[in-house]
Amino acid sequence: MKENPAFKSGFVTLIGRPNVGKSTLMNKLIGQKIAITSNKPQTTRNRIQTVLTLEEGQIVFLDTPGIHKAKNKLGNYMVNVAEHTLNEVDVILWLVEPTTFIGAGERHIIEQLKKTKTPVILVINKTDTVKREEVLTFIDAYRRELDFQEIVPVSALKGENTDTLVRCILKYLPYGEAFYDEDTVTDQPMRQIVAELIREKALRLLEEEIPHGIAVSIESMKQRKKLCDVEATIICERESHKGIIIGKGGQMLKKIGSTARPEIEDLLEMQVNLQLWVKVKKDWRDSDFLLKNFGYNPKDITMSE
DSSP states (O other), rough: OEEEEETTEEEEEEEEEEEHHHHHHHHHHSOOOOOOOOOOOOOOOOOOOOOEESEEEEEEHHHHOOOOOOOOOHHHHHHHHHHHHTTTEEEEEEOOOSSSOOOHHHHHHHHHTOOOOOEEEEEEGGGGSGGGGGGGHHHHHHTTTTOOSSEEEOOOOTBBHHHHHHHHHTTTTBBBSSSSTTTTBOOOOOHHHHHHHHHHHHHHHHHHSSSSSSEEEEEEEEEEEEEEEEEEEEEEEEHHHHHHHHHHHHHHHHHHHHHHHHHHHHHHHHHHEEEEEEEEEETTTGOOHHHHHHHGGGGGOOOOO
């Protein structure tokens, strides 16, 4: 990339309560799918780093887990990852629902934001679900709570006003060289993205039948010519869950595999032979060893009171 004295680059974190649309927004901004999305809360478990490179600057996005009240070590890990990024970045994007009601979860986030000197841009997401004239009342409700640098209403799902959001972000980034090559989209290992795609399909297909306690472990990824053999294990916490994931005659497991495979093939740009298994690891979300094994660093976990 050519040196440009007017070029800006910096790190931006997306925070907000679970299921507010952080991953959907990040995927829309970078133009492809990296973070998984589902209608279940706490879908994102790790801090996912993606890169948007434009002529005028480079934005490195950190899509964090939703800030919520933790119930186990995994929950504590997710909350700590989200809250620790606030002082490590150049800009904070706080995503909220389009409503005038500011509940306990939002007030907890407001208290966290009051402690930081990092510029905060409030993003009111899902504006496609409300009337346009209502948006001003939502802006007014939040403006009273905190002194935001900018307030930007968007629809991440439809891509509405996302260009305006990018311009607002660039205003607050420092001048400097790019951190990544211009063709870099993410620093996530390919195995981790594949595992997350499989987990997304499982979450969507199982709907309310299985609690959130599933993980996916990639046992092997081997390429032979234009074919990639992927072997993966879906981890659950109970024997009863295992039966539901496999389904009658193995139908649910086959469905998870058949819906995940096309997206994995798009990602790897080759045909994929996907083999799935299911294992029970009781209470894995409270096991330091298993959390580390599934890609969550126990050093980042502290038990909250």
